[in-house]
Amino acid sequence: MAITGVNEAAYKQFLSHGGNLTFEMDAADIDSTGGFESSPLIEPFLSSGFELRPSPIIQEPQERAVLLLYGGSWTRVVTHTYLNGGSITYKKLASGRYEAKVSTPQR
Numbered sequence: 001m002a003i004t005g006v007n008e009a010a011y012k013q014f015l016s017h018g019g020n021l022t023f024e025m026d027a028a029d030i031d032s033t034g035g036f037e038s039s040p041l042i043e044p045f046l047s048s049g050f051e052l053r054p055s056p057i058i059q060e061p062q063e064r065a066v067l068l069l070y071g072g073s074w075t076r077v078v079t080h081t082y083l084n085g086g087s088i089t090y091k092k093l094a095s096g097r098y099e100a101k102v103s104t105p106q107r
Helices: 008-017 061-070 073-083
Strands: 019-025 087-092 098-104
Touching (some): 008 019
C-alpha cells in the first residue's frame, strides 16, 4: 500500500504554488474497501479515468482541521486539492495499481 511517484520537494512545491502531480497507488489507498471498483457508475471508467470527489464536509472548518491534522497522507492530498479548487483523476493501470493525476490552479 505504498503511494509513490512524487518526491518531497515536488510535493512541497505543489502545496505552495499549485500545479500538477502524478501519484501511483493501490486500490486500497483510494478506498480501503475497494468497493469503488465494482460500482456500476465507475467500473466502466476504471481504465479511461474517473473522479471521486470528496464529501462536502471538507468545507467545514472543524472537519477540515481534523482531516489535515490527523488524516493519512492521501487524505491530506485529497483535502488540500479540493479545498484549493483542484481535482484528482484516477486511472487503473495494467499492473492493477492506479495512477492519480492531481491538479490545482497555479498560485
